[in-house]
Amino acid sequence: MSSQEEEPPIYTLRGIRLAGFANRETFIDHLTARGGWLPGMIVAINAEKMLTAEWDPQIKALINAARYRYADGISIVRAVHRKFPPVRLERIAGADLWEGIMQEAGRTDSAVFLVGGTPEILQLTADKLRQRWQVNIVGMQDGYFNADEQEKIVTRIAASGAEIVSVAMGSPKQEIFMRDCLQVYPRALYMGVGGTYDVFTGRVKRAPEVWQRLGLEWLYRVIRQPARIRRLIKMLTFLRWYLRGDL
Known part of the structure; x- marks a missing residue:
C-alpha cells in the first residue's frame, strides 16, 4: 500500500472524528490513489456544524456515517492544534x-x-465546469424538489453511472440526501458543497484571499450578510468549549 492509500490520522473533537489530511492535494491524491474515486461521503466540519451535532444526536450520527470529515472551519483547525x-x-x-x-x-x-441550487445557477455551474476543466457532467438536478420526487432522482443518479455526486443543498439537508442516495447507489463519491455553486458562478462574492489567509472569511461573510450575526452568537458556546479545553 502506498502512502497515498494509507488512512489519514484521526483527531476527535466532541465525538466527531476528523480526517487529518495535510492539505487539499493530499486529500485528493488519497481519494484517487487506487485508480478511481473512493466511494462514500465526505463532509465539511465547522464550528456551527459541530454545535448542531452536539444538540441533535441524529445529525451527529449522520455526520459520523461519512467516510471522511475534514476541517473546513478555522475554528476547528485551531481546536485541533x-x-x-x-x-x-x-x-x-x-x-x-x-x-x-x-x-x-x-x-x-x-x-x-x-x-x-436554482435551475439557473445549476446550469451556469455545469457550463463553467465544462468550459474550464472539460468536466463530464452526466446529469443534473436542481435543489427544488420534494420528498416524493427523491426516489426518482436517486434512480437517475444510479443510472447515470456517476463517479462523483456533488450536492449543494445546505446542511443538514444535503447530508441527509447523500446518506439516502448512498444506500441505493454506493459506488460514487458524495460531497456536500453548500453554497459553492453560487460562489463558483460569481453570484456570491467570496472573501478576498488576505481574509482567507488570516482565517477571517467568517467575519467577511457577517459584514456582507448582517443576518448571519445570529449564527455568530451561537458560536459563543464553541468558544467556551475551546477556552475550557472541553473539545
Whole structure:
C-alpha cells in the first residue's frame, strides 16, 4: 500500500472524528490513489456544524456515517492544534476542495452528477465546469424538489453511472440526501458543497484571499450578510468549549 492509500490520522473533537489530511492535494491524491474515486461521503466540519451535532444526536450520527470529515472551519483547525499539540492541521476550505476535485474529474474524464441550487445557477455551474476543466457532467438536478420526487432522482443518479455526486443543498439537508442516495447507489463519491455553486458562478462574492489567509472569511461573510450575526452568537458556546479545553 502506498502512502497515498494509507488512512489519514484521526483527531476527535466532541465525538466527531476528523480526517487529518495535510492539505487539499493530499486529500485528493488519497481519494484517487487506487485508480478511481473512493466511494462514500465526505463532509465539511465547522464550528456551527459541530454545535448542531452536539444538540441533535441524529445529525451527529449522520455526520459520523461519512467516510471522511475534514476541517473546513478555522475554528476547528485551531481546536485541533490546541487539543493535539504539536499537530499542525491545515484548513481545507470546502469550495477549494470541490474545485480541486472537479479539476481532477475533468483531467480523468470522471462522470459527475450535480445536485442543488436554482435551475439557473445549476446550469451556469455545469457550463463553467465544462468550459474550464472539460468536466463530464452526466446529469443534473436542481435543489427544488420534494420528498416524493427523491426516489426518482436517486434512480437517475444510479443510472447515470456517476463517479462523483456533488450536492449543494445546505446542511443538514444535503447530508441527509447523500446518506439516502448512498444506500441505493454506493459506488460514487458524495460531497456536500453548500453554497459553492453560487460562489463558483460569481453570484456570491467570496472573501478576498488576505481574509482567507488570516482565517477571517467568517467575519467577511457577517459584514456582507448582517443576518448571519445570529449564527455568530451561537458560536459563543464553541468558544467556551475551546477556552475550557472541553473539545
